[in-house]
């Protein structure tokens with residue numbers, strides 16, 4: 001799905017070669033400041049590498065239109081934005097931005113259940129807790145149903161039992177729908193339990209990649 005060849009991003013990342021397979025769950029781990037978010041941002045062309053090339057389905061991403069790429073490859077940032085308005089507005093905003101068809105109330109209810117958010121779509125989103133906002137933002141990207149999910153610590157604000165429920169739902173969804181999930185996590189336990197592959201970054205270098 002992604003192949004990175006001799007990638008450098010300023011003096012932050014330096015990766016000789018990395019293959020990230022499709023239809024699998026890849027977890028990116030490493031200490032704070034090691035370059036995990038930078039790697040995700042390279043994969044959806046929020047930033048471009050200063051040296052080397054990244055291939056998406058064998059095509060150099062330098063030659064893929066950013067908007068086209070981001071229709072396929074959707075990133076959930078580490079601190080996602082919550083917009084003024086209702087939960088429904090916030091769920092639909094990703095579809096609106098990417099000009100995808102909107103969905104009905106049943107689908108919204110299904111997504112809220114999936115991210116374990118027991119709230120009405122008509123409620124104001126600004127009143128949600130930090131962890132609830134994080135789950136709302138995750139619901140937003142699941143609704144977009146991209147081929148590739150780039151999730152930057154999607155469960156960092158959740159307690160361990162909620163985290164387990166959410167990640168299990170996400171993993172089931174990804175497997176059943178043949179999606180590719182690339183997820184940064186601070187939790188070694190999450191990576192070891194759910195990842196098909198673990199990519200470990202230290203000081204901008206790949207130090208390990210192994211099959212679990």
Ligand SMILES: Nc1ncnc2c1ncn2[C@@H]1O[C@H](COP(=O)(O)OP(=O)(O)OP(=O)(O)O)[C@@H](O)[C@H]1O
Pocket residue numbers: 012030031032033034035036037038039078
């Ligand atoms: N645009 C930028 N300009 C300069 N330095 C940057 C830029 N973006 C990131 N950095 C630096 O690059 C390093 C890696 O940042 P990155 O956000 O990728 O780390 P991370 O592994 O995601 O960390 P965390 O676990 O804390 O989120 C950090 O030292 C950061 O300060």
Ligand SMILES: [Mg+2]
Pocket residue numbers: 036037038078152
């Ligand atoms: Mg980060």
